[in-house]
Amino acid sequence: MNEQARIPRATAKRLPIYYRYLTFLEDAGTTRISSAELAEATKFDAATIRRDFSYFGALGKRGYGYDVKALLSFFAKVLDQNSLINVALIGVGNLGQALLNFNFHQSSNMRIAAAFDINEHRGKILSGVPIYDMSELEEQIKAQRINIAILTVPQEAAQEITDTLVAAGVKGIMNFTPLRVSVPDGVRVQNVDLTNELQTLVYFIQNYASITTGK
Numbered sequence: 001m002n003e004q005a006r007i008p009r010a011t012a013k014r015l016p017i018y019y020r021y022l023t024f025l026e027d028a029g030t031t032r033i034s035s036a037e038l039a040e041a042t043k044f045d046a047a048t049i050r051r052d053f054s055y056f057g058a059l060g061k062r063g064y065g066y067d068v069k070a071l072l073s074f075f076a077k078v079l080d081q082n083s084l085i086n087v088a089l090i091g092v093g094n095l096g097q098a099l100l101n102f103n104f105h106q107s108s109n110m111r112i113a114a115a116f117d118i119n120e121h122r123g124k125i126l127s128g129v130p131i132y133d134m135s136e137l138e139e140q141i142k143a144q145r146i147n148i149a150i151l152t153v154p155q156e157a158a159q160e161i162t163d164t165l166v167a168a169g170v171k172g173i174m175n176f177t178p179l180r181v182s183v184p185d186g187v188r189v190q191n192v193d194l195t196n197e198l199q200t201l202v203y204f205i206q207n208y209a210s211i212t213t214g215k
C-alpha cells in the first residue's frame with residue numbers, strides 16, 4: 001500500500017504534525033477531536049485539516065469529530081511510524097552537534113544513528129551517537145541500511161560528500177550547507193536555510209501585520 005503517492009505534498013508535510021498532536025491526545029486519554037480543536041492546536045485552519053483528512057477517506061463524522069485512535073493507526077501506516085528510521089549526520093561541528101543533541105527520536109520515528117567527521121570527535125560517542133571516520137561512511141551506511149543523510153559540513157566539502165552518499169545508496173539529503181548540491185534523478189535534496197526562514201517571517205510580519213495580529 002502506498003497512500004503517500006496519492007496524498008498531495010502539502011498534506012503529506014502536515015502529517016507528522018497531526019501525528020504528533022494526536023499522540024499527545026491519545027496519551028491524555030482523549031478519544032475524539034473536532035477539526036476546530038485540531039486547528040487551534042496545530043495552527044492549520046480547520047478547512048485545511050478537513051480537506052487533508054478527506055484524502056484519508058471519510059474518517060470524520062459530523063457532530064462527532066474524528067476518532068483519535070483510528071486517525072493514529074491510519075497515520076502510523078502512512079508514516080510508517082512503527083519502524084525507526086536511521087539517519088546519518090555528516091559534519092559534527094557547531095550545527096551538527098546541536099542536531100545530535102536534539103536528535104529527532106523523542107518526537108518522531110527518526111533518529112541519527114551514525115555521525116561522520118574528519119575531526120577529533122572520530123571514535124567518540126556524542127549524545128549517544130557514535131562518530132565514525134569518513135573512511136567508514138560507505139560501509140556504515142550500507143550496514144545500517146541508512147538512506148537519509150543530514151549534511152552539516154563546510155560548503156566546499158558538500159558536493160564530494162554528496163557524491164559519496166549517493167554512491168553508498170542514500171536517497172534523501174537534508175542539506176544545511178549554502179551549496180545547492182547536484183544529485184542524480186531518484187535522489188531528493190531538502191535545503192534548509194534558517195536565514196531564509198527568518199527573512200520570510202520578517203516579510204510576513206511587515207506586510208501582513210494586520211492579518212497575523214488579527215487587528
Ligand SMILES: NC(=O)c1ccc[n+]([C@@H]2O[C@H](COP(=O)([O-])OP(=O)(O)OC[C@H]3O[C@@H](n4cnc5c(N)ncnc54)[C@H](O)[C@@H]3O)[C@@H](O)[C@H]2O)c1
Pocket residue numbers: 090091092093094095096116117118119134151152153154155157161175176177178192193194195
Ligand atoms: N542552513 C542553515 O540555516 C545553516 C545554519 C548554520 C550553518 N549552516 C551551514 O552548515 C554547515 C556547518 O556549519 P557549522 O557552523 O556547524 O560549521 P563547523 O565548522 O562548526 O562544522 C563543520 C564540521 O564539518 C567537518 N568537516 C569538514 N570537512 C569535512 C569532510 N570533508 N568530511 C567530513 N566532515 C568534514 C569539520 O571537521 C567540522 O566538524 C556550513 O556549511 C554552514 O554554512 C547552515
